[in-house]
Amino acid sequence: MLRVENLNKSYTSFQLKNISFEIPEGYIVGFLGKNGAGKTTTIKTMLNIVHPDNGKVEFFGKDFYSNETEIKNQIGFMFGAFDYFPKSKIKTITESYSSFFTEWDDAVYRKYLKKFQIDENKRITELSAGMKVKYGVALALSHNAKLLILDEPTSGLDPIARDELLDIFQNIIQDGKKSILFSTHITSDLDKCADYILIIKDGEIIANSTKDDLINNHAIISGKVEDLTNELKDRMVNVKISRFNFKGLIERDKLKNSDNLVIEKPNLEDIMIFYNMEKDNEEN
Amino acid sequence: MKKTNTIKLFKKEWSLVIKPSVFVFIYALLPLVMLSPEYPYFIAFWFAALGIPILFANLKANKDLEFTAMLPVSRADVVKSKFLTVLYIEIQQLVVAIPFAIASAFLNPSGNTVGIDANATIFASALLSFAAFNFAFMPLFFKTGYKTTLPTIVSFIAYFIIAVAIELLVGLVPPLYTIFDGYTNLGWQFVFLAVSLIIFIALTYVSYRISVKKFERVSL
Numbered sequence: 265m266l267r268v269e270n271l272n273k274s275y276t277s278f279q280l281k282n283i284s285f286e287i288p289e290g291y292i293v294g295f296l297g298k299n300g301a302g303k304t305t306t307i308k309t310m311l312n313i314v315h316p317d318n319g320k321v322e323f324f325g326k327d328f329y330s331n332e333t334e335i336k337n338q339i340g341f342m343f344g345a346f347d348y349f350p351k352s353k354i355k356t357i358t359e360s361y362s363s364f365f366t367e368w369d370d371a372v373y374r375k376y377l378k379k380f381q382i383d384e385n386k387r388i389t390e391l392s393a394g395m396k397v398k399y400g401v402a403l404a405l406s407h408n409a410k411l412l413i414l415d416e417p418t419s420g421l422d423p424i425a426r427d428e429l430l431d432i433f434q435n436i437i438q439d440g441k442k443s444i445l446f447s448t449h450i451t452s453d454l455d456k457c458a459d460y461i462l463i464i465k466d467g468e469i470i471a472n473s474t475k476d477d478l479i480n481n482h483a484i485i486s487g488k489v490e491d492l493t494n495e496l497k498d499r500m501v502n503v504k505i506s507r508f509n510f511k512g513l514i515e516r517d518k519l520k521n522s523d524n525l526v527i528e529k530p531n532l533e534d535i536m537i538f539y540n541m542e543k544d545n546e547e548n
Numbered sequence: 549m550k551k552t553n554t555i556k557l558f559k560k561e562w563s564l565v566i567k568p569s570v571f572v573f574i575y576a577l578l579p580l581v582m583l584s585p586e587y588p589y590f591i592a593f594w595f596a597a598l599g600i601p602i603l604f605a606n607l608k609a610n611k612d613l614e615f616t617a618m619l620p621v622s623r624a625d626v627v628k629s630k631f632l633t634v635l636y637i638e639i640q641q642l643v644v645a646i647p648f649a650i651a652s653a654f655l656n657p658s659g660n661t662v663g664i665d666a667n668a669t670i671f672a673s674a675l676l677s678f679a680a681f682n683f684a685f686m687p688l689f690f691k692t693g694y695k696t697t698l699p700t701i702v703s704f705i706a707y708f709i710i711a712v713a714i715e716l717l718v719g720l721v722p723p724l725y726t727i728f729d730g731y732t733n734l735g736w737q738f739v740f741l742a743v744s745l746i747i748f749i750a751l752t753y754v755s756y757r758i759s760v761k762k763f764e765r766v767s768l
Contacts (some may be wrong), residue, residue, distance in 0.1 A: 289569075308768075311617075313614075313617045313767070313768050314764060314767040314768070316764075325736065332619070332620075332623060333553070333622050333625075335620075336618075336619070336620035336621075337620040341618060342618070343614075348610060348611045348612070348614065348615035349564050349565075349610045349611075349612075349615070350610070351610075352564050352610075354562060356563055357564065359563070360556075360560040360563055360564055361619070362561070363556050363560075364553070364556055364619045364620055364621065365620065375593075391649060411761050479683050
């Protein structure tokens with residue numbers, strides 16, 4: 265559905281480096297990274313909102329940069345909260361927005377308005393942060409898009425609304441013909457509904473696999489500080505050391521039978537934290 | 549497909565960004581000053597040019613271009629629709645001024661004491677000044693899609709250089725004065741008006757092409 269190949273973009277203080285990934289039909293892909301890791305820049309560059317230095321982006325087998333208008337009609341995307349035209353009424357904005365999409369479905373849009381309890385007669389400034397996110401999502405979901413690309417759609421939402429939204433995502437991909445890419449820094453969002461995980465760090469994709477593989481291929485190991493040899497440390501992704509004990513993340517195929525350690529299954533949060541820690545962190 | 553997108557964007561501008569107050573300001577002030585026999589009319593037309601940067605600052609405050617980036621439209625469509633809006637404002641201003649210019653000619657048959665009379669020359673001068681304004685403002689704005697201060701300053705300077713140059717030529721050079729001021733040599737004045745219209749169209753088209761080129765490279 266979407267193929268990104270070697271996408272590069274350089275700024276003076278930040279760089280996207282050879283971003284490559286694919287999104288298959290019928291799945292939810294979670295795009296995970298801490299603040300400033302390059303999630304939004306990747307999405308914007310993919311969509312030509314930010315100009316890439318080089319790279320290739322294909323949607324539905326077609327080159328994006330030469331079929332931009334046609335492809336944008338078939339995808340839905342939204343960047344966080346809807347904060348455009350703050351003094352305009354929702355009704356007026358939707359009227360304008362919807363006129364551009366050939367497959368706008370007013371019934372679906374009304375369904376989401378009702379579900380999110382959005383009052384059309386309100387102005388954008390009168391909406392809470394969470395409501396602005398919901399309105400943006402409602403717009404992106406209502407023109408029968410085959411692929412949804414949502415940047416931080418859960419940020420600012422309360423746990424109930426977040427849960428609701430993740431359920432909606434799962435319903436959308438039910439028919440196996442639609443996919444969703446959404447970025448977040450909240451790992452529990454992805455625990456709940458992602459099939460694939462992309463992790464970005466400092467502008468580079470550092471993990472790209474199914475969620476299950478990602479979890480099964482890693483292990484949390486812990487033990488006494490005296491058992492932490494340099495050789496073991498080198499094999500690990502990263503390690504946290506306290507006075508007596510250590511705890512770290514390791515790729516399972518780097519484990520040895522001779523390791524005398526407690527081995528546990530990691531969760532996404534563990535993986536994200538250990539991958540994002542500075543290496544050789546010996547504090548504490 | 550492309551045409552309709554431009555029209556839709558143009559409509560969007562009017563429903564979401566353009567505030568009627570801007571237009572009350574423009575349309576109320578211009579006709580009034582044209583009735584006065586002691587007012588430089590080129591300044592009257594400048595009010596339209598004044599409304600345009602206000603409109604673009606408004607677009608920026610509403611994050612209009614960021615919103616537009618989410619729509620299935622090309623960057624050329626976006627630029628085209630903005631040009632359409634600008635042309636619409638300028639041309640409306642000129643059209644609204646016509647009956648007031650005619651009224652002014654009857655009310656003040658001895659003409660304007662401080663500048664070109666309300667004749668065809670002043671409309672030609674307005675077209676050329678608008679052309680200079682568009683040529684300066686639009687490409688400079690679309691170079692960043694964000695900054696409006698520099699484009700505003702440069703385009704106002706461009707507008708005034710042209711308008712004042714025409715005023716000075718017509719006011720100080722005797723043969724030009726006889727032909728282009730007053731209401732007697734309307735034939736030549738209309739020739740000047742036609743030539744100015746052609747220059748306006750050509751220069752605005754060139755501004756559009758440059759703007760599209762610049763905007764294609766902008767990261768929003």
